[in-house]
Amino acid sequence: MAPAEVMTFDTELSQCIEDCLACQRVCLETLTYCLGKGGRHAEAKHLRLLMDCAEICQTSANFMLRGSELHSRTCFACSEVCGRCAESCARLGEDRLLKACADMCARCSESCWRMGGGVMPQTPNPEAAQRAANLPA
Amino acid sequence: MAPAEVMTFDTELSQCIEDCLACQRVCLETLTYCLGKGGRHAEAKHLRLLMDCAEICQTSANFMLRGSELHSRTCFACSEVCGRCAESCARLGEDRLLKACADMCARCSESCWRMGGGVMPQTPNPEAAQRAANLPA
Amino acid sequence: MAPAEVMTFDTELSQCIEDCLACQRVCLETLTYCLGKGGRHAEAKHLRLLMDCAEICQTSANFMLRGSELHSRTCFACSEVCGRCAESCARLGEDRLLKACADMCARCSESCWRMGGGVMPQTPNPEAAQRAANLPA
Amino acid sequence: MAPAEVMTFDTELSQCIEDCLACQRVCLETLTYCLGKGGRHAEAKHLRLLMDCAEICQTSANFMLRGSELHSRTCFACSEVCGRCAESCARLGEDRLLKACADMCARCSESCWRMGGGVMPQTPNPEAAQRAANLPA
Numbered sequence: 001m002a003p004a005e006v007m008t009f010d011t012e013l014s015q016c017i018e019d020c021l022a023c024q025r026v027c028l029e030t031l032t033y034c035l036g037k038g039g040r041h042a043e044a045k046h047l048r049l050l051m052d053c054a055e056i057c058q059t060s061a062n063f064m065l066r067g068s069e070l071h072s073r074t075c076f077a078c079s080e081v082c083g084r085c086a087e088s089c090a091r092l093g094e095d096r097l098l099k100a101c102a103d104m105c106a107r108c109s110e111s112c113w114r115m116g117g118g119v120m121p122q123t124p125n126p127e128a129a130q131r132a133a134n135l136p137a
Numbered sequence: 138m139a140p141a142e143v144m145t146f147d148t149e150l151s152q153c154i155e156d157c158l159a160c161q162r163v164c165l166e167t168l169t170y171c172l173g174k175g176g177r178h179a180e181a182k183h184l185r186l187l188m189d190c191a192e193i194c195q196t197s198a199n200f201m202l203r204g205s206e207l208h209s210r211t212c213f214a215c216s217e218v219c220g221r222c223a224e225s226c227a228r229l230g231e232d233r234l235l236k237a238c239a240d241m242c243a244r245c246s247e248s249c250w251r252m253g254g255g256v257m258p259q260t261p262n263p264e265a266a267q268r269a270a271n272l273p274a
Numbered sequence: 275m276a277p278a279e280v281m282t283f284d285t286e287l288s289q290c291i292e293d294c295l296a297c298q299r300v301c302l303e304t305l306t307y308c309l310g311k312g313g314r315h316a317e318a319k320h321l322r323l324l325m326d327c328a329e330i331c332q333t334s335a336n337f338m339l340r341g342s343e344l345h346s347r348t349c350f351a352c353s354e355v356c357g358r359c360a361e362s363c364a365r366l367g368e369d370r371l372l373k374a375c376a377d378m379c380a381r382c383s384e385s386c387w388r389m390g391g392g393v394m395p396q397t398p399n400p401e402a403a404q405r406a407a408n409l410p411a
Numbered sequence: 412m413a414p415a416e417v418m419t420f421d422t423e424l425s426q427c428i429e430d431c432l433a434c435q436r437v438c439l440e441t442l443t444y445c446l447g448k449g450g451r452h453a454e455a456k457h458l459r460l461l462m463d464c465a466e467i468c469q470t471s472a473n474f475m476l477r478g479s480e481l482h483s484r485t486c487f488a489c490s491e492v493c494g495r496c497a498e499s500c501a502r503l504g505e506d507r508l509l510k511a512c513a514d515m516c517a518r519c520s521e522s523c524w525r526m527g528g529g530v531m532p533q534t535p536n537p538e539a540a541q542r543a544a545n546l547p548a
Contacts, residue, residue: 021432028476035318036478042316044309051325052205058469059196065439067447068189073217077210084207158295165339172455173341179453181446188462195332202302204310326479333470342463347491351484358481 013064016075016115020061023082023108027054030089030101041098046088053085053105060112076116082109150201153212153252157198160219160245164191167226167238178235183225190222190242197249213253219246287338290349290389294335297356297382301328304363304375315372320362327359327379334386350390356383424475427486427526431472434493434519438465441500441512452509457499464496464516471523487527493520 031050034041060078063071086105092098168187171178197215200208223242229235305324308315334352337345360379366372442461445452471489474482497516503509 021436025432025476028473032322032476032478035321038318042318044312044316047309047321048203048205048306051203052200052207054473055196055199056211059192062192062439062465063189065436065443066185066188067443068185070189070214070218070221073214074193077207077214080210081207158299162295162335162339165336169339169341169459172458175455179455181449181453184446184458185443191336198299199302199328202299202306204306322477322479325477326474326481329470329473330485333466336466337463340459340462342459344463344488344492344495347488348467351481351488354484355481 012114016111017061017064019104019108019111020057020064020078023104024054024057024061026101026104027051027057027085030097033097041092046092049081049085049088050101053081056081057108064115072116075112079109079112079116082106082112149251153248154198154201156241156245156248157194157201157215160241161191161194161198163238163241164188164194164222167234170234178229183229186218186222186225187238190218193218194245201252209253212249216246216249216253219243219249286388290385291335291338293378293382293385294331294338294352297378298328298331298335300375300378301325301331301359304371307371315366320366323355323359323362324375327355330355331382338389346390349386353383353386353390356380356386423525427522428472428475430515430519430522431468431475431489434515435465435468435472437512437515438462438468438496441508444508452503457503460492460496460499461512464492467492468519475526483527486523490520490523490527493517493523 027050031047031054034047034050040046056074056078060071060074063074068074082105086102086109089098089102089105164187168184168191171184171187177183193211193215197208197211200211205211219242223239223246226235226239226242301324305321305328308321308324314320330348330352334345334348337348342348356379360376360383363372363376363379438461442458442465445458445461451457467485467489471482471485474485479485493516497513497520500509500513500516
């Protein structure tokens with residue numbers, strides 16, 4: 001038994017917890033890396049997304065670890081933030097660390113999307129509705 | 138100028154930040170109180186909701202304070218968690234502290250709902266869709 | 275009664291909670307401001323201190339709000355981080371926001387120092403004491 | 412490469428990060444378990460320690476992941492909280508989950524203690540030194 005796994009969750013939930021924890025970690029590591037590198041890597045929007053992603057991943061993992069019945073809500077928010085963070089990292093190109101972060105964010109986004117029940121935002125606001133319609137199923 | 142207010146946000150955003158921070162705080166205070174009181178106050182489900190609510194309020198406030206463009210997502214999750222926590226506190230009756238917590242959670246839920254754009258969950262899963270349909274507008 | 279104050283703490287503890295919460299907030303607001311401003315304001319070391327300070331203030335406030343008997347430990351760590359963050363903000367000069375952040379950090383540092391008991395953890399473990407003695411002043 | 416490890420830290424730091432993350436996780440899992448079990452497992456003091464431990468482990472890991480030069484302070488606080496949490500879990504006896512949590516907390520406490528340098532913060536400020544000297548051992 002790995003030291004950090006004392007409980008048994010169902011497989012999908014368990015995978016989502018792993019993904020959120022791994023994503024939180026890689027986002028903070030990438031933040032440290034980008035701060036040190038400066039330039040395009042340290043643009044406000046990118047750094048903010050890394051902070052956002054690390055924080056919602058942590059919150060989302062904590063909801064699942066606490067066995068909260070409301071974890072689908074935090075997972076859904078997490079899915080969207082991870083998706084944006086993945087794009088932001090991917091745009092920075094071929095850098096090995098950024099690529100690892102983009103991959104992990106994309107994986108976590110997918111994992112949280114399933115856990116969030118594929119909840120899809122709908123709103124009387126037609127612009128937002130359009131954006132939602134354009135989201136992958 | 139209050140020491141903690143160095144930036145100017147628009148009124149509604151600013152109010153939502155205040156509400157999240159106040160709600161986070163009252164939930165932790167109520168958690169402490171309920172832990173000490175035991176019995177119905179310390180039932181697992183209620184304590185978990187207080188922890189959930191404190192954490193998502195913190196995350197939601199932090200997204201807004203960082204100026205994140207994704208704050209509507211965390212606000213939306215926060216709105217739902219606050220709503221549930223308000224109910225859980227209200228069910229515990231006439232206790233002054235619980236009542237203050239229920240009121241603050243309800244206020245924060247409303248505030249976050251507006252900030253989240255009144256996003257309403259929709260899903261191909263009919264059970265979840267039904268639950269969503271039963272939510273107040 | 276302010277909505278977020280449902281419990282009565284002793285005056286000094288209560289003030290320390292206020293200071294930590296206000297400091298957490300101003301640090302995140304200043305982080306947002308500095309990210310937007312760029313240049314010296316967005317140097318890695320400064321941004322990292324703002325993130326560190328916001329996080330330990332939050333943790334420290336949460337320990338006190340939970341009534342944890344170990345809050346002196348988190349307050350002590352908080353005191354040092356706030357002190358460094360105050361210096362970092364003060365070095366950036368006459369900017370109104372940075373100055374407000376420096377002031378709040380200095381106040382919180384002092385408040386946490388008192389709450390941490392001016393802790394000088396002592397240990398019967400001679401090995402650890404030796405390691406400590408070998409640290410740079 | 413594991414998905415969450417994009418940076419290279421020195422061995423001891425890296426191990427401490429792993430231990431904090433694993434300890435944060437096991438504390439939340441144990442909290443969930445204890446909430447469900449009730450009775451002695453759900454006593455206020457024990458639940459609070461699990462919450463304290465999870466939170467300071469998270470903060471401590473985040474400081475290290477951000478490359479903060481102040482991580483020795485959060486590690487030192489973490490070491491003490493983990494030590495207390497280990498005792499609290501161990502007292503609950505032979506339960507497999509509690510035992511795993513106690514072991515992880517003890518390991519993390521030791522790891523953070525080394526990382527905190529067995530810190531004995533010293534200050535040139537004679538007033539603070541005096542206050543410290545007056546503290547109970």
